[in-house]
Amino acid sequence: MKVKIVTPILEGNDRIARELKAFYDKNGIFVFNVISSPGAGKTTLLEALLEYMRRAFKIAVIVGDIEDTVDAARLSKPNVQTIQLNTKGACHLDASMINAALKELDTTQLDVVIVENVGNLVCPSDFDLGEDLRIVVLSATEGDDKPKKYPLTFFKSSIAVINKVDLIPYTNFNLEKAKQDILSINPSIKIFEVTATKQETVFGLVQFLEDKIRRKKHISLNG
Amino acid sequence: MHEASIAMAIIEQLESYEKQNNVKVEKAVIEVGTGSGVNSDALNFCLEELKRQMQVRFDFELIEKPLVAECNSCNMRLKLDYPTYLCPQCKKNSLNILEGMEFNIVELEVDDNEG
Numbered sequence: 001m002k003v004k005i006v007t008p009i010l011e012g013n014d015r016i017a018r019e020l021k022a023f024y025d026k027n028g029i030f031v032f033n034v035i036s037s038p039g040a041g042k043t044t045l046l047e048a049l050l051e052y053m054r055r056a057f058k059i060a061v062i063v064g065d066i067e068d069t070v071d072a073a074r075l076s077k078p079n080v081q082t083i084q085l086n087t088k089g090a091c092h093l094d095a096s097m098i099n100a101a102l103k104e105l106d107t108t109q110l111d112v113v114i115v116e117n118v119g120n121l122v123c124p125s126d127f128d129l130g131e132d133l134r135i136v137v138l139s140a141t142e143g144d145d146k147p148k149k150y151p152l153t154f155f156k157s158s159i160a161v162i163n164k165v166d167l168i169p170y171t172n173f174n175l176e177k178a179k180q181d182i183l184s185i186n187p188s189i190k191i192f193e194v195t196a197t198k199q200e201t202v203f204g205l206v207q208f209l210e211d212k213i214r215r216k217k218h219i220s221l222n223g
Numbered sequence: 224m225h226e227a228s229i230a231m232a233i234i235e236q237l238e239s240y241e242k243q244n245n246v247k248v249e250k251a252v253i254e255v256g257t258g259s260g261v262n263s264d265a266l267n268f269c270l271e272e273l274k275r276q277m278q279v280r281f282d283f284e285l286i287e288k289p290l291v292a293e294c295n296s297c298n299m300r301l302k303l304d305y306p307t308y309l310c311p312q313c314k315k316n317s318l319n320i321l322e323g324m325e326f327n328i329v330e331l332e333v334d335d336n337e338g
Contacts, residue, residue: 001332001333001334001335002330002331002332002333003330003331003332003333004329004330005328005329005330005331006327006328006329007236007327007328008325008326008327009229009232009233009236009253009326009327009328010232010326012232090225090228091225092225122260123225123260125260126259126260126261151305151306151307152258152260152305152306155305155306155307155308183309184307184309185305185306185307185308185309186307186308186309187308187309187316188308188316
């Protein structure tokens with residue numbers, strides 16, 4: 001006997017992601033999910049962002065790595081809660097892991113949750129974590145061919161951060177080509193050029209995010 | 224990507240379907256959209272390996288679904304190699320993806336006599 005069904009195989013994840021989103025929306029918590037290949041500078045970027053944002057907001061950072069806790073240690077700062085998830089081999093974070101992490105955090109009066117995904121430009125793009133915004137980080141030292149090679153991540157992100165732009169003179173990275181390729185996949189994406197080791201270069205991104213955070217808080221407070 | 228863990232998830236879903244409906248699943252037809260990020264060759268390899276190593280008796284049929292989009296600006300319907308919002312014809316930000324992002328189990332062959 002043949003049975004016609006339509007069961008999305010990643011449905012389990014998407015259901016938990018919807019529950020997470022409902023929780024975030026109800027509490028006015030703004031969430032962004034940061035994706036990049038290993039070494040693109042996710043943690044350094046977050047260190048720079050936190051230096052500004054932790055002064056105005058209560059923030060929790062969920063850090064995903066296959067092993068080790070060094071990243072969570074780097075991001076532990078006053079006014080910031082951090083939790084390290086070790087996936088023990090899994091190449092991405094899924095919504096159930098975020099759900100488990102939130103139970104370990106104090107979510108009362110929280111304004112922002114930042115998810116630093118496992119360093120991987122492929123797998124995390126398939127897993128919705130209930131976030132408001134997805135940020136893909138591409139560094140100049142990886143090469144300008146990455147957007148075309150890994151289009152799904154750029155397709156599903158609303159911000160692309162090009163990091164390590166100070167190193168461009170020492171590489172064959174073509175900034176204009178990289179930007180054009182990113183926009184050819186996703187014309188609505190917002191691109192920020194930064195050097196995350198120099199804090200002041202992330203200020204434009206900070207302003208953009210803080211505006212989104214305040215709007216979400218405002219909506220949740222005023223219905 | 225993570226085709227091995229996805230293959231495991233598929234097998235677990237089929238096993239739970241068997242329990243819930245009190246039937247034996249013989250075969251599952253799976254639709255893999257070109258834009259879904261799942262590589263059907265790699266998935267097929269993982270499913271076959273799991274069958275061999277774990278004595279899974281399900282048969283699988285993978286159907287690749289091309290990525291098809293429609294442009295709201297030039298009204299063209301076209302096939303894409305990868306997901307994008309930018310129309311390759313008119314270069315406007317007006318593509319609407321119609322199909323090819325899905326990753327679903329769409330049909331099961333079950334034996335309900337053994338019950």
